[in-house]
Amino acid sequence: MHYSDFGLSNTKKLLTRALNGGYAVPAFNFYNMETLIAILRAAEITQSPVILQVSESALTYMGDEILMGLIRGAKYKRGQIALHLDHGHSFEICKHAVDLGFSSVMFDGSALSLSDNIKISKRVAEYAHKFDVSVETELGVLAGIEDENTKSDTQNYTDPALVKDFVKQTSTDSLAVAIGTSHGAYKRKSENEKLRFDILKQIATNIPKTPLVLHGASSIPQKFVKNINKFGGDIKNARGIAPAQLRKAIQLHITKINVDSDSRMAFTSAVRETLAHEKTAIDPRKYLTKAMDAITANCIDEIQNIMGSGYKI
Numbered sequence: 040m041h042y043s044d045f046g047l048s049n050t051k052k053l054l055t056r057a058l059n060g061g062y063a064v065p066a067f068n069f070y071n072m073e074t075l076i077a078i079l080r081a082a083e084i085t086q087s088p089v090i091l092q093v094s095e096s097a098l099t100y101m102g103d104e105i106l107m108g109l110i111r112g113a114k115y116k117r118g119q120i121a122l123h124l125d126h127g128h129s130f131e132i133c134k135h136a137v138d139l140g141f142s143s144v145m146f147d148g149s150a151l152s153l154s155d156n157i158k159i160s161k162r163v164a165e166y167a168h169k170f171d172v173s174v175e176t177e178l179g180v181l182a183g184i185e186d187e188n189t190k191s192d193t194q195n196y197t198d199p200a201l202v203k204d205f206v207k208q209t210s211t212d213s214l215a216v217a218i219g220t221s222h223g224a225y226k227r228k229s230e231n232e233k234l235r236f237d238i239l240k241q242i243a244t245n246i247p248k249t250p251l252v253l254h255g256a257s258s259i260p261q262k263f264v265k266n267i268n269k270f271g272g273d274i275k276n277a278r279g280i281a282p283a284q285l286r287k288a289i290q291l292h293i294t295k296i297n298v299d300s301d302s303r304m305a306f307t308s309a310v311r312e313t314l315a316h317e318k319t320a321i322d323p324r325k326y327l328t329k330a331m332d333a334i335t336a337n338c339i340d341e342i343q344n345i346m347g348s349g350y351k352i
């Protein structure tokens with residue numbers, strides 16, 4: 040199948056428009072019907088373009104048929120929604136996603152040597168571009184844990200001196216950069232830790248036409264942390280990237296911001312609170328509805344207060 044069969048958008052077009060318009064397209068991860076519907080509702084309400092992201096583990100969790108069935112059945116406007124593979128770790132998984140009908144794929148070769156990263160990124164781009172599918176690659180390593188396939192103890196910032204050659208050799212459509220964000224809910228030791236805007240500025244200067252991507256960019260709203268802990272959870276010291284830092288990054292060519300942890304926190308917070316209040320509830324729809332509402336509200340908040348992508352379709 041091809042992404043156009045599902046009415047999906049070309050990711051590069053969404054990102055190029057964002058780069059020229061000075062805003063970011065939100066890339067929200069989903070892993071079931073509830074998270075998908077919640078994100079689409081937020082996009083509809085804010086009239087924002089959205090990239091729906093599926094990680095390798097989310098693809099395994101849902102299975103190919105269920106995932107693409109959900110996409111086929113979802114209600115969204117054409118020209119607004121892209122479907123993206125987040126952190127593909129091999130040529131084969133990227134090819135698989137292209138063949139399923141994704142409109143873009145990320146090949147994450149950040150753990151490889153530079154020459155292997157270039158080699159496989161290029162191979163992925165050559166295959167994907169045959170079908171007008173866009174490619175995101177990564178230079179530099181993000182610390183933290185996204186899932187069992189994507190984790191690192193170390194943080195290596197992207198070297199601005201390498202980006203121009205990397206983009207040229209791989210023909211990548213967008214580039215994920217490491218400037219101090221990390222995966223997971225525990226991103227910062229303190230509120231004051233800053234992203235490396237000096238590095239970002241040099242990267243943007245060296246590849247001014249390439250949309251840049253920020254992973255590990257959840258802001259981890261403290262209201263969710265407090266609520267989860269209040270209703271039986273234990274996730275002390277969870278901390279994200281301050282919205283002001285993200286807005287500044289957008290001014291320096293960050294045009295795709297990945298948000299996963301925030302939706303997980305919104306979901307968990309709503310489920311814990313609902314179950315604590317409604318002791319006799321056994322119908323999952325009761326607490327899943329609250330979870331969907333919480334994700335939609337959070338996505339709307341981030342679109343309006345961080346991304347600036349509302350009314351950009």
Ligand SMILES: [Zn+2]
Pocket residue numbers: 126185222254255297
């Ligand atoms: Zn990531």
